[in-house]
Amino acid sequence: LAAGVCAISAVTLGIIAFSLGRFTTGLVALILAGATLSFLRFNFHPASIFMGDSGSMLIGLTIAAAAIHVTGQVETASLPTRQGFPAFLPLLLPVFVLLLPLVDMALAVLRRVGAGRSPFHPDRRHLHHRLLQLGHSHRRAVLIMYLWTALFAFGGAALVRWTTTQVLWAVGVGAVVVLALTLGPLRGRRDRTERPGGEGSGTAPVEVKA
Numbered sequence: 001l002a003a004g005v006c007a008i009s010a011v012t013l014g015i016i017a018f019s020l021g022r023f024t025t026g027l028v029a030l031i032l033a034g035a036t037l038s039f040l041r042f043n044f045h046p047a048s049i050f051m052g053d054s055g056s057m058l059i060g061l062t063i064a065a066a067a068i069h070v071t072g073q074v075e076t077a078s079l080p081t082r083q084g085f086p087a088f089l090p091l092l093l094p095v096f097v098l099l100l101p102l103v104d105m106a107l108a109v110l111r112r113v114g115a116g117r118s119p120f121h122p123d124r125r126h127l128h129h130r131l132l133q134l135g136h137s138h139r140r141a142v143l144i145m146y147l148w149t150a151l152f153a154f155g156g157a158a159l160v161r162w163t164t165t166q167v168l169w170a171v172g173v174g175a176v177v178v179l180a181l182t183l184g185p186l187r188g189r190r191d192r193t194e195r196p197g198g199e200g201s202g203t204a205p206v207e208v209k210a
Helices: 002-019 023-043 053-072 081-087 092-097 099-114 127-134 138-158 164-194
Strands: none
Touching (some): 002 023, 002 053, 092 099, 092 138, 099 138, 127 164, 138 164
């Protein structure tokens, strides 16, 4: 999950960097994307190798530095109006690119502090855990997280070239599609509940022995 989300974020930052003339930053971002995708070849479920804290922290540092460099050192006077728009919002671009990890982190901190625990206390209520609880398989839950990440990351990158209205329409349509994929297992669960002998029907299933 971490490698795939970071790869999508790095590709997005690379596209934005090249669009804004930050070629060195774009190259670093694409190198990071290549490294994470190569790692993902062996890390995707069922994984043979796993990422530790050293790897995730290095990736986070590189993405954070690239995002600051892209949005904080651009000569906006030399850019067209549409290209200059993201450069005026240096805090908004990293939020778009890393929206899903940021939301997951914020929810985890609020959830743990609200329960009187340390914000670093582990639990199984992260977004990917909730997808598993909905009925998704491990592989499908990760792919759905990739889709949400790509939707908002590339939506933010699209502001460099397209109008805000066009981007909002595209992101809105994409969000409806991804939301349907995310909540899909709920329909199957409801159908099973409504069947005779299913959960909540009041009829116990009959055990048949061979």
